[in-house]
Amino acid sequence: MTVKQGRYYIGGLIRFAAKDEETQEWVIELDDKLRPLFAGDQFTQIEWAVRHELNGQQIAQWLHGFYASHAKPFPFKVETLLKLCGSEDASATSGKQKLRKALDAVTEASAAHGEGFSYEIRGDLVHVKKPASGPQRRHLAKKASKPRKPRA
Structure with a gap:
C-alpha cells in the first residue's frame, strides 16, 4: 500500500x-x-461512546462515521445516502424509514453524550446540522480566509 x-x-x-x-x-x-x-489537525476523531451506543445498528454507525468526517455537511438525497451506506432495500418507502430510524438513533446517541447532531428531511434531501470538531473549525476558517479564484 x-x-x-x-x-x-x-x-x-x-x-x-x-x-x-x-x-x-x-x-x-x-x-x-x-x-x-x-497530528491533531490531520484526522477526524469519532466520539467512541456514541459509536458504541450505536452497536448493532449498521446504518446508524455508518451515518455517524460519515457525518463525523464532514466539517459542514451539505444536503444529500435519501437515495444517495442509502446507496453509500450499502443498503440493499429495494423499496424507497422502507429505505427512507430505515434511514430516518438510523438518523434518529444517531441524534439520540449524540445527545446522550453531549455531541450535537440534528437532521431534517425536506423532500428527498437530508439536511444534517452538527458542530465541526476543532480541526474541522480550523480547516473551515483557513478555507474562508483564502481568496476565491473566479471561475472561467
Whole structure:
C-alpha cells in the first residue's frame, strides 16, 4: 500500500509486522515518516461512546462515521445516502424509514453524550446540522480566509 502525505511522503504504511505464535497477537510498526498523518489537525476523531451506543445498528454507525468526517455537511438525497451506506432495500418507502430510524438513533446517541447532531428531511434531501470538531473549525476558517479564484 502506498500513502501520500502532502507532497513530502510517498511510501509504505507498515515498516514491520510479526505474529507471536503463542498469543496469536500481531505486532505492527508503522513507518515513522507517517507521524504527520496522526497530528491533531490531520484526522477526524469519532466520539467512541456514541459509536458504541450505536452497536448493532449498521446504518446508524455508518451515518455517524460519515457525518463525523464532514466539517459542514451539505444536503444529500435519501437515495444517495442509502446507496453509500450499502443498503440493499429495494423499496424507497422502507429505505427512507430505515434511514430516518438510523438518523434518529444517531441524534439520540449524540445527545446522550453531549455531541450535537440534528437532521431534517425536506423532500428527498437530508439536511444534517452538527458542530465541526476543532480541526474541522480550523480547516473551515483557513478555507474562508483564502481568496476565491473566479471561475472561467
